[in-house]
Amino acid sequence: MKPAAFEYSRPADIDEACALLAADDGARVIAGGQTLGPLMAMRLARPSRLIDIARIPGLAFVRDEGKEIVVGATTRQHVVENDPLVRAKLPLLAKVMPFVGHTATRARGTVGGSLVNGDPAAEIVLVAVTLGAILVWRDGGESQSIAASDFFLGPMVTALPLTACLAEARFPVWPEPRVGVGFHEINARQSDFAFVSAAAQIALDADGCCTRAAIGIGAATAVPLRLDAVADALKGQRFDEARVRELAKAALAGIEAMADLHASAEYRKRVAVTMAVRAIADAYQDAARRP
Amino acid sequence: MKVELDINRERHTVDVEPRLSLLDCLRDKLLLTGAHAGCEHGVCGACTVLVDGAAVRSCLMFAVQADGVAITTIEGLSPGPGELSPLQDAFCETHGMQCGYCTPAMILAAHALLSKNTSPTREEIVDAISGNICRCTGYAQIVEAIALAAERIRGQNDPVRP
Numbered sequence: 001m002k003p004a005a006f007e008y009s010r011p012a013d014i015d016e017a018c019a020l021l022a023a024d025d026g027a028r029v030i031a032g033g034q035t036l037g038p039l040m041a042m043r044l045a046r047p048s049r050l051i052d053i054a055r056i057p058g059l060a061f062v063r064d065e066g067k068e069i070v071v072g073a074t075t076r077q078h079v080v081e082n083d084p085l086v087r088a089k090l091p092l093l094a095k096v097m098p099f100v101g102h103t104a105t106r107a108r109g110t111v112g113g114s115l116v117n118g119d120p121a122a123e124i125v126l127v128a129v130t131l132g133a134i135l136v137w138r139d140g141g142e143s144q145s146i147a148a149s150d151f152f153l154g155p156m157v158t159a160l161p162l163t164a165c166l167a168e169a170r171f172p173v174w175p176e177p178r179v180g181v182g183f184h185e186i187n188a189r190q191s192d193f194a195f196v197s198a199a200a201q202i203a204l205d206a207d208g209c210c211t212r213a214a215i216g217i218g219a220a221t222a223v224p225l226r227l228d229a230v231a232d233a234l235k236g237q238r239f240d241e242a243r244v245r246e247l248a249k250a251a252l253a254g255i256e257a258m259a260d261l262h263a264s265a266e267y268r269k270r271v272a273v274t275m276a277v278r279a280i281a282d283a284y285q286d287a288a289r290r291p
Numbered sequence: 292m293k294v295e296l297d298i299n300r301e302r303h304t305v306d307v308e309p310r311l312s313l314l315d316c317l318r319d320k321l322l323l324t325g326a327h328a329g330c331e332h333g334v335c336g337a338c339t340v341l342v343d344g345a346a347v348r349s350c351l352m353f354a355v356q357a358d359g360v361a362i363t364t365i366e367g368l369s370p371g372p373g374e375l376s377p378l379q380d381a382f383c384e385t386h387g388m389q390c391g392y393c394t395p396a397m398i399l400a401a402h403a404l405l406s407k408n409t410s411p412t413r414e415e416i417v418d419a420i421s422g423n424i425c426r427c428t429g430y431a432q433i434v435e436a437i438a439l440a441a442e443r444i445r446g447q448n449d450p451v452r453p
Contacts, residue, residue, distance in 0.1 A: 002331075003310045006309055102422030103346060191422070
């Protein structure tokens with residue numbers, strides 16, 4: 001369990017990090033190292049150089065830009081977990097943070113690291129896809145933006161160019177007064193990788209009818225899935241469990257679920273429906289509590 | 292590479308290979324063997340130390356990344372020679388250990404919790420040590436020890452120093 005030898009660089013800014021990446025095919029960026037560390041310990045990853053971006057000034061922040069909350073790539077997960085702005089304006093992200101790894105890994109792990117790692121079971125990845133976040137990277141001295149739904153291509157595979165470094169993630173803020181969120185996941189033990197997870201964010205009008213919904217399923221498929229058909233069908237509706245279950249079942253009928261030793265594809269498909277119903281129920285209830 | 296490490300409020304300059312984990316640096320270079328090597332890939336939690344007051348896994352951090360941050364190991368927790376911290380005392384009293392392999396890490400994870408929250412619920416205690424595996428005790432007496440230490444710290448009206 002000792003990693004192979006590598007060189008270590010600590011660039012002064014993100015463009016220098018990109019230049020170091022471009023100069024060495026075997027180089028990898030490290031921020032928190034909570035996934036890369038184990039991969040290197042098991043020698044599943046053998047980078048020739050680690051480019052440590054954790055201390056680059058101006059890359060760790062949570063910023064209110066009105067319609068969006070912008071989270072810097074190297075912002076530690078425990079910072080986001082306890083951030084009052086995130087709690088107030090990005091309730092879905094605040095809701096999932098306690099499920100991201102353990103306290104000890106959230107103290108080191110970063111939001112950007114989780115996103116570029118692209119694990120389909122990662123809660124931050126699910127929130128980015130569900131809410132339609134925009135990811136911004138630097139490459140060759142230029143910034144480029146991409147929708148989260150186009151960024152994640154497969155398990156641990158993203159559209160990030162090899163010479164690029166993620167700079168920030170822009171999460172949309174819902175301005176409606178009555179917004180509620182729900183999140184459920186199932187795993188073998190607390191905070192282990194989810195077999196299936198579901199996230200829901202719902203806005204209600206004064207009568208308790210849905211005006212907008214975003215629903216996502218994580219860990220079941222190669223990349224997190226948005227259930228837009230379910231979200232559209234909820235518009236104008238009060239919560240009706242039987243109907244939501246039918247909608248979720250129909251939306252998940254054709255998915256290509258992943259299978260492994262712990263959970264078969266059939267199991268994941270079945271449980272995804274239940275997780276979705278629970279997340280939606282929680283989101284309705286949470287929104288209904290708001291004036 | 293030379294790194295400046297601040298460990299238990301003492302500065303050490305160590306010459307390390309970049310691939311050396313903070314855990315191996317503590318154990319092999321500085322002979323601080325209280326952080327234990329269990330799985331060495333971030334699953335068991337036996338190597339937990341405090342970095343700027345937060346519990347982290349020293350096997351998932353390279354020593355070169357620890358340059359300039361404040362590290363606390365189990366060796367730095369007692370208030371003075373021959374004395375025990377309230378948590379260490381409580382672990383002895385409730386028999387919060389059997390083999391002791393996970394104990395330093397359990398105490399540091401609990402220390403990080405109690406330095407922020409001296410009235411944790413049972414759920415908060417369980418969550419704080421959920422990243423630490425013990426294969427002997429079944430956790431009951433560990434949770435009891437942390438609750439007892441919290442009670443004593445509240446009684447002292449003297450919060451745990453980070």
